[in-house]
Amino acid sequence: xxxxxxxxxxxxxxxxxxxxxxxxxxxxxxxxxxxxxxxxxxxxxxxxxxxxxxxxxxxxxxxxxxxxxxxxxxxxxxxxxxxxxxxxxxxxxxxxxxxxxxxxxxxxxxxxxxxxxxxxxxxxxxxxxxxxxxxxxxxxxxxxxxxxxxxxxxxxxxxxxxxxxxxxxxxxxxxxxxxxxxxxxxxxxxxxxxxxxxxxxxxxxxxxxxxxxxxxxxxxxxxxxxxxxxxxxxxxxxxxxxxxxxxxxxxxxxxxxxxxxxxxxxxxxxxxxxxxxxxxxxxx
Numbered sequence: 001x002x003x004x005x006x007x008x009x010x011x012x013x014x015x016x017x018x019x020x021x022x023x024x025x026x027x028x029x030x031x032x033x034x035x036x037x038x039x040x041x042x043x044x045x046x047x048x049x050x051x052x053x054x055x056x057x058x059x060x061x062x063x064x065x066x067x068x069x070x071x072x073x074x075x076x077x078x079x080x081x082x083x084x085x086x087x088x089x090x091x092x093x094x095x096x097x098x099x100x101x102x103x104x105x106x107x108x109x110x111x112x113x114x115x116x117x118x119x120x121x122x123x124x125x126x127x128x129x130x131x132x133x134x135x136x137x138x139x140x141x142x143x144x145x146x147x148x149x150x151x152x153x154x155x156x157x158x159x160x161x162x163x164x165x166x167x168x169x170x171x172x173x174x175x176x177x178x179x180x181x182x183x184x185x186x187x188x189x190x191x192x193x194x195x196x197x198x199x200x201x202x203x204x205x206x207x208x209x210x211x212x213x214x215x216x217x218x219x220x221x222x223x224x225x226x227x228x229x230x231x232x233x234x235x236x237x238x239x240x241x242x243x244x245x246x247x248x249x250x251x252x253x254x255x256x257x258x259x260x261x262x263x264x265x266x267x268x269x270x271x272x273x274x275x276x277x278x279x280x281x282x283x284x
Contacts, residue, residue, distance in 0.1 A: 153168055
């Protein structure tokens with residue numbers, strides 16, 4: 001038997017004698033995405049926010065695996081330590097990866113920077129969590145509808161025109177505008193400039209609302225620039241931790257395979273034969 005076969009055989013033996021650990025790990029491992037593929041896309045500068053999320057979730061899974069192992073009555077780590085004399089690289093690597101993830105700043109950076117539900121494209125925006133960057137939050141507030149300011153302008157326009165049904169609205173085509181029923185057109189041409197006539201409504205622009213349009217557009221551009229800057233920084237951090245990510249991928253894959261094998265062996269009653277020189281087959 002090759003050395004690598006021995007390494008995996010020892011892990012499978014542990015799961016067969018401690019099936020409750022395999023049972024606890026299986027749901028965690030099922031949540032994993034294709035983190036190796038996401039990592040390669042990020043290295044090739046073709047990655048997306050979702051790829052960063054896959055790496056984050058993979059590192060979280062490592063932390064959860066560590067908690068499951070340490071929380072069981074039989075310490076998996078202690079069991080693995082017993083194999084160090086046999087120089088089992090797979091087992092030793094697994095222990096090291098579980099420890100290295102906890103000490104790496106990458107998991108903390110990705111968890112604090114990214115929202116939970118991530119868009120596929122950078123252009124979609126909204127993938128950086130609120131509170132991660134104070135400056136980004138300020139630009140976002142400007143990019144979104146300034147509710148209080150719009151309410152104040154709406155009340156001012158109502159008082160000035162005497163039209164209670166006047167509303168300040170937003171459309172992608174017109175930006176911010178005043179809308180009144182077609183039956184009550186506005187006659188103040190120095191303040192309200194007609195921009196669209198509909199069957200039931202008339203829409204107007206004002207100098208204040210035009211200024212808000214410009215501020216909102218500028219803020220939206222700044223938001224996109226900030227998010228892109230943070231995205232590139234996170235990609236660089238992922239690249240620097242490439243060795244850790246690759247080893248974690250290998251360790252989790254090894255656990256996943258052996259959890260699956262343990263389940264198959266247990267369900268089908270598989271046993272491992274013991275081979276010696278007696279030249280006879282003895283059934284247990």
